[in-house]
Amino acid sequence: MLHINDITLRLGPRVLFDKASAALPEGARIGFVGRNGTGKTTLFKMIADELSPDTGSLTLPKQMRLGRVEQEAPGGPGTLIDFVLAADVERTTLLEESETATDPQRIADIHTRLIDMNAHAAPARAARILAGLGFDVVAQSRSLSEFSGGWRMRVALAAVLFSEPDLLLLDEPTNYLDLEGTLWLIDYLQRYPATIFVISHDRDMLDAVCDHILHLNHSKLTLWTGNYTSFEKQRREQQAIEAKHKKKQDEQRKHLQGFVDRFRASATKAAQAQSRIKMLARMEPISAMMDGGVLPFHLPSPEKPLKPPIIAMDHASVGYDGKAILKNLNLVIADDDRIGLLGSNGNGKSTFAKLVAGRLSAMEGTVKRSGKMEVGFFAQHQVDDLDERATPYQCIQPLMKGASEAQIRGKCAQLGFPNVKADTKVAMLSGGEKARLLMGLSTFNGPHLLILDEPTNHLDIDSRAALIEAINEYTGAVILVSHDRYLLDACADRLWQVADGSVTPYEGDMDDYKAMILSATSDSKPKKKAQQKAETAQANVVQLAAVAAKPAPPRSVIPVKKRLAAVEEKIAQFQGFIARIDKALSDRDAFISQPTRAAQLAKQRVDLAKALAVAEDDWLMLSAEQDAAQ
Numbered sequence: 001m002l003h004i005n006d007i008t009l010r011l012g013p014r015v016l017f018d019k020a021s022a023a024l025p026e027g028a029r030i031g032f033v034g035r036n037g038t039g040k041t042t043l044f045k046m047i048a049d050e051l052s053p054d055t056g057s058l059t060l061p062k063q064m065r066l067g068r069v070e071q072e073a074p075g076g077p078g079t080l081i082d083f084v085l086a087a088d089v090e091r092t093t094l095l096e097e098s099e100t101a102t103d104p105q106r107i108a109d110i111h112t113r114l115i116d117m118n119a120h121a122a123p124a125r126a127a128r129i130l131a132g133l134g135f136d137v138v139a140q141s142r143s144l145s146e147f148s149g150g151w152r153m154r155v156a157l158a159a160v161l162f163s164e165p166d167l168l169l170l171d172e173p174t175n176y177l178d179l180e181g182t183l184w185l186i187d188y189l190q191r192y193p194a195t196i197f198v199i200s201h202d203r204d205m206l207d208a209v210c211d212h213i214l215h216l217n218h219s220k221l222t223l224w225t226g227n228y229t230s231f232e233k234q235r236r237e238q239q240a241i242e243a244k245h246k247k248k249q250d251e252q253r254k255h256l257q258g259f260v261d262r263f264r265a266s267a268t269k270a271a272q273a274q275s276r277i278k279m280l281a282r283m284e285p286i287s288a289m290m291d292g293g294v295l296p297f298h299l300p301s302p303e304k305p306l307k308p309p310i311i312a313m314d315h316a317s318v319g320y321d322g323k324a325i326l327k328n329l330n331l332v333i334a335d336d337d338r339i340g341l342l343g344s345n346g347n348g349k350s351t352f353a354k355l356v357a358g359r360l361s362a363m364e365g366t367v368k369r370s371g372k373m374e375v376g377f378f379a380q381h382q383v384d385d386l387d388e389r390a391t392p393y394q395c396i397q398p399l400m401k402g403a404s405e406a407q408i409r410g411k412c413a414q415l416g417f418p419n420v421k422a423d424t425k426v427a428m429l430s431g432g433e434k435a436r437l438l439m440g441l442s443t444f445n446g447p448h449l450l451i452l453d454e455p456t457n458h459l460d461i462d463s464r465a466a467l468i469e470a471i472n473e474y475t476g477a478v479i480l481v482s483h484d485r486y487l488l489d490a491c492a493d494r495l496w497q498v499a500d501g502s503v504t505p506y507e508g509d510m511d512d513y514k515a516m517i518l519s520a521t522s523d524s525k526p527k528k529k530a531q532q533k534a535e536t537a538q539a540n541v542v543q544l545a546a547v548a549a550k551p552a553p554p555r556s557v558i559p560v561k562k563r564l565a566a567v568e569e570k571i572a573q574f575q576g577f578i579a580r581i582d583k584a585l586s587d588r589d590a591f592i593s594q595p596t597r598a599a600q601l602a603k604q605r606v607d608l609a610k611a612l613a614v615a616e617d618d619w620l621m622l623s624a625e626q627d628a629a630q
């Protein structure tokens with residue numbers, strides 16, 4: 001479906017793509033992976049025709065609808081639900097045309113198309129998508145301008161999902177979501193009816209959604225079959241084979257070179273030496289397939305562990321301006337706990353984290369903390385508070401008073417900023433490098449408790465694996481807030497749920513929590529089926545009424561033959577509408593919960609039957625008129 005043909009692209013001195021090729025099959029679910037900064041987003045821009053390769057080409061089928069979340073958050077006075085509905089351009093255009101069309105045939109065509117595309121169910125479908133991404137019924141009716149940029153990006157994602165393009169391009173879609181929204185999105189994408197091409201560092205999404213992995217490495221593209229776990233296994237196996245072949249070839253080259261060096265000057269062996277020189281020239285070197293190393297994270301453990309519990313809460317409440325957000329907190333945190341916080345954004349996870357860190361005081365009850373406890377607090381929004389004019393060296397220097405320059409630079413290298421990186425302005429660092437710097441500063445003194453709020457944003461998969469390893473080696477207590485389920489599964493051994501104005505231990509595992517979230521954001525299947533049938537039938541009647549209300553052109557203007565053909569088509573349409581209602585009414589179980597709607601459908605069928613009888617009378621009259629004319 002999408003063919004990438006020998007593309008080459010240079011951005012300044014960097015070569016992002018070097019004669020790279022790939023063919024992505026139609027209907028596939030492709031995960032696009034590679035180190036940060038290698039060109040994944042750039043390829044999306046080329047697919048969207050926002051950027052052209054230096055050489056080569058990208059080809060897509062004609063008339064293919066492309067869907068992509070814009071980088072700028074939408075805004076304006078319009079409501080969320082209206083913005084999402086407007087994303088279906090065809091539906092919006094047809095509805096607008098239906099208000100002005102006068103030709104009966106065109107009116108019938110419009111409404112038939114609206115029925116075929118289930119346009120009547122669009123508001124309910126848009127509402128379900130918004131609900132899955134965290135917007136309740138009240139929020140859906142509010143204007144876009146009332147929400148922050150991150151929430152408006154969720155609306156932009158909802159609009160793209162609602163439009164159901166033939167090729168869906170998603171660039172790190174979970175960056176705007178909490179864990180609950182991420183779980184819903186993964187479930188939604190598993191059932192998406194067209195081709196998906198997603199850039200993601202979320203292993204859970206790549207494993208659950210994708211059946212192909214496109215890997216960008218060393219400016220080349222390689223398509224692998226299977227999900228991310230399968231890709232990693234296949235790649236490691238191939239790396240082992242390549243390494244074995246390379247070792248064998250290196251030994252062979254060494255042996256040949258030794259012969260040449262020994263006998264090049266020998267008169268009797270010169271010909272053989274020359275032959276081996278040619279053999280060496282023809283021998284294509286096998287390049288190592290190994291990836292570049294990932295710098296580890298360094299999370300220093302506390303020098304002296306504290307006696308548990310390090311925090312004990314007794315009927316504590318916390319909030320702002322005298323209003324409690326969380327109440328009746330009865331919790332204990334041990335010195336080596338690994339706690340994952342669950343709960344939708346806005347439920348109070350950040351408030352709870354601030355209470356634990358001592359940045360907020362309890363309004364009621366008590367919170368007892370170990371007197372010598374130090375807390376390290378990492379929150380993704382703090383990345384924006386870094387001084388962009390400073391360098392990593394200048395950020396670390398105040399924390400090492402009296403240390404030599406060599407010692408400070410050694411610490412910079414330990415935190416992931418060796419050599420010239422230590423003197424690079426923060427403004428010039430990538431998102432992942434800024435997060436790494438903030439992580440190092442937050443944990444510099446070996447805290448007893450480490451609070452990590454969305455620590456994996458801007459980190460690629462290998463860097464996330466390095467962070468997981470560092471967290472598991474850290475000996476203090478950890479509280480995790482993350483939309484990355486893989487991180488929670490790997491690091492958290494206790495789950496606490498922040499909901500309904502309190503924080504309580506969650507007894508299930510992540511599978512149980514996922515099932516609970518998905519059941520809360522979706523209707524039962526029988527109810528949805530019944531509602532869809534009822535709405536379809538009701539929409540048919542409304543559309544037929546619109547057709548009947550439009551004035552017909554004078555009969556004298558239209559030849560009898562054409563009027564007869566139009567009536568025949570109308571009869572066929574009426575019969576089709578009646579058949580659809582009959583099919584809906586035949587499923588009695590579907591309307592047990594909606595007897596009133598079933599009665600309405602029955603009445604509407606009677607009205608349609610009357611309309612059909614009138615059309616048949618017109619047909620008989622026009623047939624007689626045509627016979628008389630002949």
